[in-house]
Amino acid sequence: MGRVIGLVAYHVFKESVRDKVLYNLVLFAVLMISASYLIGQLTAGQDVKIIKDLGLAASEVFGLFIAVFIGVGLVWKEVDRRSVYNLLVKPLRRHEFIVGKFAGLALTLFVNISVMAAALYAVLALMNRLEPGLAKAAVEAPVLDPQLLKAFALLYVQMLVVTSVALFFSTFSGPMLSAAFTFGLYIVGHFNADLANFEAVVKSRAAGWLGKALYYVLPNLAPFDVKAAVVHGQPVSAAYVTLTTGYGLLYAGVMVTLAVIVFSRRDFK
Amino acid sequence: MLPLLTAAVLLWSGALSVQAVREARHPLPPVSSDILYFRGGAAVSRAALGFDAILADLYWIRAIQHFGGTRRAQESDKTYRLLYPLLDLTTTLDPHFNIAYRFGALFLSEPHPAGPGRPDLALSLLERGLAADPKRWQYAQDAGFVHYWYRQDYKSAAGWYDRASRIEGAPWWLRSMAASTLAEGGDRQSSRQLWQQIYETTDDTWVRDNAQLKLAQLKALDDIDALAALVSRYAQARGVPPRSWNELVARRWLAGIPLDPSGTPYELKPDAPGGVALAEKSSLQPLPPQFLRKAGPTT
Numbered sequence: 001m002g003r004v005i006g007l008v009a010y011h012v013f014k015e016s017v018r019d020k021v022l023y024n025l026v027l028f029a030v031l032m033i034s035a036s037y038l039i040g041q042l043t044a045g046q047d048v049k050i051i052k053d054l055g056l057a058a059s060e061v062f063g064l065f066i067a068v069f070i071g072v073g074l075v076w077k078e079v080d081r082r083s084v085y086n087l088l089v090k091p092l093r094r095h096e097f098i099v100g101k102f103a104g105l106a107l108t109l110f111v112n113i114s115v116m117a118a119a120l121y122a123v124l125a126l127m128n129r130l131e132p133g134l135a136k137a138a139v140e141a142p143v144l145d146p147q148l149l150k151a152f153a154l155l156y157v158q159m160l161v162v163t164s165v166a167l168f169f170s171t172f173s174g175p176m177l178s179a180a181f182t183f184g185l186y187i188v189g190h191f192n193a194d195l196a197n198f199e200a201v202v203k204s205r206a207a208g209w210l211g212k213a214l215y216y217v218l219p220n221l222a223p224f225d226v227k228a229a230v231v232h233g234q235p236v237s238a239a240y241v242t243l244t245t246g247y248g249l250l251y252a253g254v255m256v257t258l259a260v261i262v263f264s265r266r267d268f269k
Numbered sequence: 270m271l272p273l274l275t276a277a278v279l280l281w282s283g284a285l286s287v288q289a290v291r292e293a294r295h296p297l298p299p300v301s302s303d304i305l306y307f308r309g310g311a312a313v314s315r316a317a318l319g320f321d322a323i324l325a326d327l328y329w330i331r332a333i334q335h336f337g338g339t340r341r342a343q344e345s346d347k348t349y350r351l352l353y354p355l356l357d358l359t360t361t362l363d364p365h366f367n368i369a370y371r372f373g374a375l376f377l378s379e380p381h382p383a384g385p386g387r388p389d390l391a392l393s394l395l396e397r398g399l400a401a402d403p404k405r406w407q408y409a410q411d412a413g414f415v416h417y418w419y420r421q422d423y424k425s426a427a428g429w430y431d432r433a434s435r436i437e438g439a440p441w442w443l444r445s446m447a448a449s450t451l452a453e454g455g456d457r458q459s460s461r462q463l464w465q466q467i468y469e470t471t472d473d474t475w476v477r478d479n480a481q482l483k484l485a486q487l488k489a490l491d492d493i494d495a496l497a498a499l500v501s502r503y504a505q506a507r508g509v510p511p512r513s514w515n516e517l518v519a520r521r522w523l524a525g526i527p528l529d530p531s532g533t534p535y536e537l538k539p540d541a542p543g544g545v546a547l548a549e550k551s552s553l554q555p556l557p558p559q560f561l562r563k564a565g566p567t568t
Binding site: 046049050053054056057060140186187190221227232234 | 319320322323326330367368
């Protein structure tokens with residue numbers, strides 16, 4: 001089973017390379033290099049903070065776009081091109097197909113985010129080398145702070161959650177609607193804490209319970225955002241990263257399972 | 270391929286030419302840098318979806334541009350009206366944006382026309398910074414500085430220095446600064462020590478340059494006092510005040526034309542206190558008003 005999933009995943013990764021998805025890395029590199037030059041002229045000595053903020057924010061934006069726009073087409077494209085018929089007559093079970101698709105995009109995202117993290121460190125190292133005074137000015141956190149990796153790790157897990165949501169919608173809906181639903185859940189996921197405290201602002205106990213229930217059902221994405229904390233050198237404990245990662249992986253697992261269920265029940269005759 | 274590329278380049282050149290002609294005939298409306306976009310920082314922070322920090326950076330860059338642009342502008346009505354809202358947005362979006370509090374307080378406190386002259390807003394910004402990061406003794410030190418330099422309220426300044434010195438990790442000299450501010454507040458020498466301390470301890474180029482300017486201004490004030498005393502002695506000895514520095518140089522009262530620390534010659538001005546003044550074109554203008562002599566012109 002693992003070999004089949006691996007094969008599907010490999011083909012998804014290969015297809016994303018063929019579709020020039022990794023070109024976004026060039027855009028990222030250009031953005032970071034030009035920003036590192038321009039920002040020095042504009043920010044009154046805050047170059048390091050702003051480059052870190054920009055690098056992390058850009059990684060999230062690129063990751064989000066890849067997760068949503070590729071994620072929503074993962075299954076839909078196969079159905080639309082009718083290639084799913086050829087695939088399903090092969091010794092490939094439906095759950096292997098879905099899990100393989102998810103793993104393939106997870107691999108694409110992993111490569112993307114890893115390269116973006118490496119590019120950000122490279123730009124910071126270059127800035128540090130060209131202008132050694134920056135290290136002294138970056139009083140809150142070291143220029144090449146290993147803590148940044150925690151932000152990248154949680155960003156990656158967050159993108160896995162978004163991918164799983166996109167994949168789930170992709171099993172029964174077209175790409176436009178799936179993208180709209182996924183972006184919607186991404187936005188809701190960042191406001192989710194309000195639902196947990198809904199009972200404090202409404203009189204109805206039922207509405208309070210409903211808010212609480214939605215809080216647990218919908219993805220809670222705000223905790224994955226530790227960008228500001230790591231940039232300011234505030235501690236992000238290993239326990240926090242582990243628990244948040246655990247939640248993200250389990251939630252993604254739930255969405256992939258739901259995607260398998262929906263896809264398994266679809267009639268392709 | 271080549272013909273297509275050539276065609277694309279030609280079309281692009283054509284588009285640029287047409288655009289240039291249109292803009293020559295119908296000039297673009299001036300870009301207003303006075304647009305704030307949003308006023309409620311809390312609402313923007315909610316809508317930022319985890320991109321608060323990068324939005325805070327954008328507002329910080331806008332705050333610097335607004336401050337620098339208004340400061341360099343030629344018009345006399347420099348209101349800096351967006352400075353505080355921009356700093357407020359920046360620090361609401363990123364409550365730990367250290368430099369936005371510290372520079373922002375300096376920007377806000379600078380007297381008109383170099384700044385909006387609002388030390389009250391600077392203090393409120395620093396108090397918000399302390400609420401977000403109670404261990405940042407630098408904010409309390411800056412509040413003391415705002416009281417000291419811009420409000421000449423030495424008692425409050427000493428109180429803030431004392432408060433800063435009690436925060437964990439604060440340097441030892443803050444305690445002595447609290448005591449000396451209370452004892453010698455407003456004295457040029459203690460001000461010099463304060464700026465020297467800032468100059469030697471800051472890691473930031475802007476703050477260091479600003480401290481260097483203030484130290485140069487204090488040096489200029491001392492020079493002006495010394496030159497005024499010399500001019501007065503000369504007037505007593507010769508019966509008339511000198512009409513130019515050359516007179517003093519020719520009679521060996523001075524070794525050369527006296528220059529301020531920026532390299533601009535001081536001016537003999539009968540209507541200035543002491544008869545000596547900093548040249549209008551000197552980059553050290555304006556001198557801190559609290560240290561200027563109030564005496565009338567020399568006779």
